[in-house]
Amino acid sequence: MADPMTQSGQISSSLNASSTKESTYSVMELVYWRDPKKSAVAFGMSLLVLLSLAIFSIISVLSYLLLALLCVTITFRIYKSVIQAVQKSGEGHPFKGLMEQDLTVQPETFRKYVDVFLTYVNRAVKQIKHLLLVEDLVDSLKLAGFMWLMTYVGAVFNGITILILADVILFSTPPVYDKNKTQIDQYIELIRTRVEVTLAKLQDKLPGALKRTKAE
Numbered sequence: 001m002a003d004p005m006t007q008s009g010q011i012s013s014s015l016n017a018s019s020t021k022e023s024t025y026s027v028m029e030l031v032y033w034r035d036p037k038k039s040a041v042a043f044g045m046s047l048l049v050l051l052s053l054a055i056f057s058i059i060s061v062l063s064y065l066l067l068a069l070l071c072v073t074i075t076f077r078i079y080k081s082v083i084q085a086v087q088k089s090g091e092g093h094p095f096k097g098l099m100e101q102d103l104t105v106q107p108e109t110f111r112k113y114v115d116v117f118l119t120y121v122n123r124a125v126k127q128i129k130h131l132l133l134v135e136d137l138v139d140s141l142k143l144a145g146f147m148w149l150m151t152y153v154g155a156v157f158n159g160i161t162i163l164i165l166a167d168v169i170l171f172s173t174p175p176v177y178d179k180n181k182t183q184i185d186q187y188i189e190l191i192r193t194r195v196e197v198t199l200a201k202l203q204d205k206l207p208g209a210l211k212r213t214k215a216e
Helices: 004-031 036-055 058-087 096-100 107-132 137-156 159-179 181-205
Strands: none
Touching: 004 036, 004 159, 036 058, 036 159, 107 137, 137 181, 159 181
């Protein structure tokens, strides 16, 4: 008979994998514009928030967002109250339906997302350890080269500008790739082959003790 703890761990891993797949699928649906309305709203809102953060502080952005939301809800509340007074109807609070909804976060839901988050954190920690402790010299050299390039990027762009560019690329690149997949794949394969050849030549020039060892 299987150990209950083992079964519990397997069930938890299965649920985490399922949650990760669902989240990934939802993101892919947005960035590939499967539903143009949802993608347009997500892209517009994310770009608006990032542009606002580029101009104002995060405190100002949050304050303006909440102020705008309050203006809408208060105006609608007063409007409905006036209409009810004129028509002498007893519809009650206009947001009664929303107020009666249970918006509390269930412990199971919270634990599920915490487990998914921990999966990504542990994976990142493992990869950071692999790179910073030079478990593989070639991979660590790749990171060093990338960080060196990022120093020049950081000198030209600030963090918010990079996030804005990343947001635009995230929502614009997938549809272009989807329409020109064959041609783009050919160029990517050509670049990947050249990079692998260059890395192989670099590895051959390293001392024997530093060469990458492949697991048998």
